[in-house]
Every structure is written in structure tokens, then in C-alpha cells.
Amino acid sequence: MEKDRVVESYAWVYGWKVKDGKCAPPAKNHPLPEFAQKRIDWVSDAIQNRMLTFRGAFKMLLEIDDEKELKKEWDFGASSDYMPVSDEYRNWLNDPILGDIRSVALMIAVIYG
Structure with a gap:
């Protein structure tokens, strides 16, 4: 399994x-989990609507420890609702062994869609 x-x-x-x-x-070729793809779609839509830069998108995807601050930053400049970080997404991304490679996978998915 591991x-x-x-x-x-x-x-x-x-x-x-x-x-x-x-x-x-x-x-x-290798679809990401649905909960991860939903968050990618959310930030990708914001990028396409010129509400978010790549750096901002990566922050919303990867720097999820202070969700209060993320929501504050989102509400400051976005014209859509903030998407809360699900426990499933948080646990998946914060995996102690695979978290780093999963972070890279998220960035690749945003860049290359």
C-alpha cells in the first residue's frame, strides 16, 4: 500500500x-484526487479572471496553515467566494513523506493545466 x-x-x-x-x-495522464483538482480549478479560474497571480495561486494551494490569513487575503482582492481548505486536502498535502512531491504536483497542474 505504501x-x-x-x-x-x-x-x-x-x-x-x-x-x-x-x-x-x-x-x-495521472489525475490528481478530486478534492485537489477542485482546489486547482478554483485558483485556475481566479488566474484566468485576473484576480490572482501564480504566486498567489501557489499560496492558496500550498501555504494552508493559517487559513484565517488566507481568507483575509482572498477577500481583499477577489470577486468570488473563498474556498475553505478541506481536512482531506490538508491531510493529503501535509503528508510527512509525500507532502513535498505533492506540492510540486499541484504547481505543475496549475501551470500546465
Whole structure:
């Protein structure tokens, strides 16, 4: 079971493929968990609507320890509702062994969609 979690997490970063002669990013080949994808979609929409920079998006995805401060910053400049960090997302991202590689997977998913 532990090996499967490790293999899956690394596939989210290194699972690039070529499909129909085009580069396909890992999230297209190895989908992230639904709760993570929902948060990615939330920040991606904000980026597309020019409410959030990449740095701001990464903060909303990765720097989740002080949620009160995150919500305050979101409410200051956004025109949509803040998305609270779910316990499932928090536990997944804060995994002591796989948290760092999962952080990279989130960044890759935002950049390459």
C-alpha cells in the first residue's frame, strides 16, 4: 500500500507522456484526487479572471496553515467566494513523506493545466 502511494505521487510529477505528437502533462495522464483538482480549478479560474497571480495561486494551494490569513487575503482582492481548505486536502498535502512531491504536483497542474 505504501509503495502505491509513493508511485502515484511521483507519477503526478514525472508522468509526462506524448499523445498524438504533443506533450501531455502528468495531471492529464495521472489525475490528481478530486478534492485537489477542485482546489486547482478554483485558483485556475481566479488566474484566468485576473484576480490572482501564480504566486498567489501557489499560496492558496500550498501555504494552508493559517487559513484565517488566507481568507483575509482572498477577500481583499477577489470577486468570488473563498474556498475553505478541506481536512482531506490538508491531510493529503501535509503528508510527512509525500507532502513535498505533492506540492510540486499541484504547481505543475496549475501551470500546465
